[in-house]
């Protein structure tokens with residue numbers, strides 16, 4: 001699989017996900033503002049990948065700070081972190097990564113700025129490596145929930161490209177496949193960015209995992225015909241009570257799954273859980289531009305001036321979630337205590 005993001009000498013490069021799978025093009029970030037732009041414009045997307053990008057972006061930002069004085073360095077570094085936080089509001093992994101990088105600077109009082117800059121770059125590399133490791137553990141923990149021969153529905157792309165590598169929801173699917181289970185995947189195309197068609201199908205086909213893409217509105221009918229055994233998605237933020245923010249359309253899939261008595265699983269690292277948010281109602285949902293709905297690429301499809309609503313995420317209440325798969329174990333209802341206990345023990 002192509003690396004999602006990596007250091008390339010003194011710059012950060014990421015595969016431009018807007019162009020996949022037809023073109024494999026590298027997007028080069030020389031400074032932290034290039035990273036902010038890449039996150040805003042969907043060059044890189046997916047909650048854990050956004051976290052890794054933010055960490056690397058902050059390491060780039062640190063390099064641009066000229067002062068040698070530690071106190072002044074800290075002030076400017078925090079300002080850069082604040083700017084980074086606004087790139088995309090829903091995925092909490094972004095804030096998690098920014099706080100971890102600022103925390104590192106706090107732990108190095110009195111160290112020369114150059115030393116701090118080196119440590120920040122190393123920390124961003126560590127965050128990338130840890131993310132892949134976490135996804136493999138999540139895969140191991142979740143694969144037991146997938147029966148032999150299962151047909152699995154997934155929404156959006158929660159794969160290698162949405163993370164440092166291996167994936168969350170697709171990591172669980174990969175782990176089941178690696179253990180020899182004969183499974184197949186149905187991928188929602190995921191309007192308007194088509195992450196399911198362009199990215200999930202691409203990743204699974206590369207791995208030789210059978211996959212069929214469906215229009216988003218076909219999922220309910222397939223469930224009613226008993227052609228789907230379970231659903232697995234990723235998450236952008238999970239509230240303390242287990243409510244899940246994920247790609248727009250996830251909520252309707254979860255409701256349909258419950259109505260059709262199909263398990264609905266969410267795979268996410270602990271960095272996606274936001275214990276400061278009590279319920280999903282408090283999670284900020286990003287609203288993107290109407291042109292993403294009314295146009296197809298550069299082609300205007302709607303009547304000129306048509307209005308469109310474009311919430312990028314929705315909230316699935318915990319009552320629709322059968323289990324949350326993490327790197328530390330699988331949490332089942334009641335989620336509030338399960339999440340609290342898991343976070344305390346880690």
Ligand code: MRU
Nearest residue numbers: 045046047158162168234235247
């Ligand atoms: O808008 P996107 O493509 O960043 O949305 C991505 C999703 O909703 C994913 O399901 C989520 O980030 C989990 S990725 C492991």
